[in-house]
Amino acid sequence: MPYIEVNVTKGATNEQKAQLVEGITDLMVKVMNKNPYSTHVVIKEVETESWGISGKSVKRLRAEGNTANISKV
Template sequence: MPFVNVKLTAGATAAQKEELIAGITDLLVRVLNKNPASTHVVIEDIAPENWGIRGQTVAALRAAGDPGVSKG
């Protein structure tokens, strides 16, 4: 029974999350021949102020306009 945990900074839409879940499940079925009925995908939204990169929070980097940090 595969269990995939995806952590994202908050901002993805419900439709985007549904597409991720379907795509991850399809990939596991296609590549590893896993049963989709027992494949679990969990998406965790992490607030940008709770995620750090290069010694700073994503919120601070976005506020500073850092082009290396995506908006979502």
């Protein structure tokens, strides 16, 4: 019974999250031969001010336009 937790900053659409759940489940089936009916995928969304990279929050990096190495959404 795999349990996979994905942490992302807020902003993903419901369609994107559905694609993640489906894709991760399919990958577990393909790579590890896991049963899709017992594979759990949980997506947790984190506020951008609560996620830091290189000593700054994602919110601040985006506000400064320093997004070359991070997601812009």
